[in-house]
Amino acid sequence: MKKTLVIVGLGLIGGSMALALKGFEDYEIVGVDVSQPTLRYASEHGVGDRVTEYAADVIPQADVVALALHPQGILDFLHTYKDQFKPGALVWDVCGVKSAILEGANCLPDTVDFIGCHPMAGTEFSGVEHAFAELFQGSHFLLIPRETSQPEHLALLERLAAYMGCKDVHRTTAQAHDALIAYTSQVMHIIAVAVCDDPTLFDCKGYEGSSFRGCTRVAALDVGLWTQLFSLNQPALLEVLDRLIGNLQSYREVLATGDRKALAEKLAFSAARKRQMDLPGPDLLE
Missing domain, CATH: 3.40.50.720 (NAD(P)-binding Rossmann-like Domain)
Known part of the structure; x- marks a missing residue:
């Protein structure tokens, strides 16, 4: 049976x-x-x-x-x-x-x-x-x-x-899962929608490159679903967002100094970490 x-x-x-x-x-x-x-x-x-x-x-x-x-x-x-x-x-x-x-x-x-x-x-x-x-x-x-x-x-x-x-x-564990997903998925969706909030978005239509399309691929999200996902994982997501804001501020500060050597060193550090991840190309994984 x-x-x-x-x-x-x-x-x-x-x-x-x-x-x-x-x-x-x-x-x-x-x-x-x-x-x-x-x-x-x-x-x-x-x-x-x-x-x-x-x-x-x-x-x-x-x-x-x-x-x-x-x-x-x-x-x-x-x-x-x-x-x-x-x-x-x-x-x-x-x-x-x-x-x-x-x-x-x-x-x-x-x-x-x-x-x-x-x-x-x-x-x-x-x-x-x-x-x-x-x-x-x-x-x-x-x-x-x-x-x-x-x-x-x-x-x-x-x-x-x-x-x-x-x-x-x-x-x-549930806690480790939620911390992982906050970084690998949820904050990436926030980045995508935040990029689409820029006032020049529609002025750029037709001129966007593959990096823009890749970054914003998930921005047209299911609002009801992601409202719940973000809200129910608030502590872990806020922690990741705070780290991201700190990293963005760090890039802004080094750019504002006009110090090309410092900027190159920071970019090299970030790029090396990406290469160390050795991720495959774009796929269907969130």
């Missing part, structure tokens, strides 16, 4: 998971969403094995539940359905913040195993129409176990990540 893996939220990430996980072990992949256009598209394009708008009809029978909603949506869903999850079920999320989500998961009964996760993949687009099974190829899968996490569920998530195409699974 097949087991049931429910994915709640069929946007870019949830929809891509539903596509990538088809055929995974002995699980039927069931997609849940409240949007009729989303459900219609998912049904017509084989996003999962079947879809429904009624979470209450599938949650009590689900062996595994993946929450691919906005952060506040995840917190609300956990509170609403806390007594409807199947005893022994694994519940996990894909949210870009972890401390707030894991705290919210404390409302669940001891019979439900909640494990925080974050497949580090995405694009600048949103919605199920932009979902594709290869989204997670070569990405990192961050796993945030709790003291009560069941070994068999951790092993299941590692197999699931490998099946989706993730290149590795890295276990970490």
Whole structure:
């Protein structure tokens, strides 16, 4: 008899998971969403094995539940359905913040195993129409176990990540995750939108180079989602922003002195650190 893996939220990430996980072990992949256009598209394009708008009809029978909603949506869903999850079920999320989500998961009964996760993949687009099974190829899968996490569920998530195409699974803490994401993702989005606040933006249309396009690629973001992500990770993000402002001020100060040697030394220091990272070229990772 097949087991049931429910994915709640069929946007870019949830929809891509539903596509990538088809055929995974002995699980039927069931997609849940409240949007009729989303459900219609998912049904017509084989996003999962079947879809429904009624979470209450599938949650009590689900062996595994993946929450691919906005952060506040995840917190609300956990509170609403806390007594409807199947005893022994694994519940996990894909949210870009972890401390707030894991705290919210404390409302669940001891019979439900909640494990925080974050497949580090995405694009600048949103919605199920932009979902594709290869989204997670070569990405990192961050796993945030709790003291009560069941070994068999951790092993299941590692197999699931490998099946989706993730290149590795890295276990970490909620605090370390949030500090990492504040620097590698969230502050980069703030840089992108801040650059677009410059009053000369539209005067430059048609003259922007690839560095400008790369810097601002994610600026046309989902406002509701990123408002929640920034707000729920405020302490870590403020710390990163303060460091960035300090670094920018340092560049301004050396530029203002007119000391070319000092400027060259500072640029060389920063450039050497970038080369030491030895990162690949542009890709779909956030």
